[in-house]
Amino acid sequence: MKAKFSLAPLILLLALVFAGAAQAVKPDEVLPDPALEARARALSEGLRCMVCQNQSIDESDADLARDLRILVRQRLVAGDTDQQVMDYIVSRYGEFVLLKPRFSLRNALLWGTPALLLVAGGIFIVLSTRSRRRAPGSTLSAEEQAALDKLLRD
Numbered sequence: 153m154k155a156k157f158s159l160a161p162l163i164l165l166l167a168l169v170f171a172g173a174a175q176a177v178k179p180d181e182v183l184p185d186p187a188l189e190a191r192a193r194a195l196s197e198g199l200r201c202m203v204c205q206n207q208s209i210d211e212s213d214a215d216l217a218r219d220l221r222i223l224v225r226q227r228l229v230a231g232d233t234d235q236q237v238m239d240y241i242v243s244r245y246g247e248f249v250l251l252k253p254r255f256s257l258r259n260a261l262l263w264g265t266p267a268l269l270l271v272a273g274g275i276f277i278v279l280s281t282r283s284r285r286r287a288p289g290s291t292l293s294a295e296e297q298a299a300l301d302k303l304l305r306d
Contacts, residue, residue, distance in 0.1 A: 177196075183225055195224050195228075196209050196221055199241060200250065202214075202217075227240060238250075
C-alpha cells in the first residue's frame with residue numbers, strides 16, 4: 153500500500169509561518185506622507201489597545217484603538233516629535249497604554265516586590281530553624297531523672 157501524501161497540512165503550515173499580524177489601519181487613516189505614516193505605524197506598535205489589552209492599536213479593530221491611531225497621526229501632522237506624541241498619549245491614558253512600560257521606581261517596586269518577599273521569607277525560615285536548634289532542651293531535676301532511669305530499667 154502506498155501512503156497518501158496530502159498537501160493540506162503543508163499549505164496550512166506555510167500559511168501560519170508567513171502570516172503576519174493583521175493590520176487594522178483603515179485606508180482613510182493613512183497619511184499621505186510616507187515618512188509620517190512610517191512614524192505613526194512605529195508609534196502605534198508600542199501602544200496598547202485599552203479594549204483588547206493584548207494587541208497594539210495598529211492590530212485592533214476597536215473604536216478606541218481607531219481613535220488613538222487618529223490621535224497619533226494628528227499629533228505627528230501637528231509637528232510633534234515621537235517622544236512628545238508618546239508623552240501626550242501617556243498623560244491622557246496613563247502608563248498602562250504602553251505595551252512596554254517605562255522604567256520607574258514604581259515599576260521597579262511592582263516587579264521587585266515578589267522577589268523581595270521571597271528573599272524575606274527565606275531569611276525568616278533560616279532564622280527560625282536556627283533559633284529552634286539553639287533552644288535549650290528542658291533539663292530534668294534529680295528526682296525526675298531518677299524516675300526516668302527507673303522506668304527505662306523496668
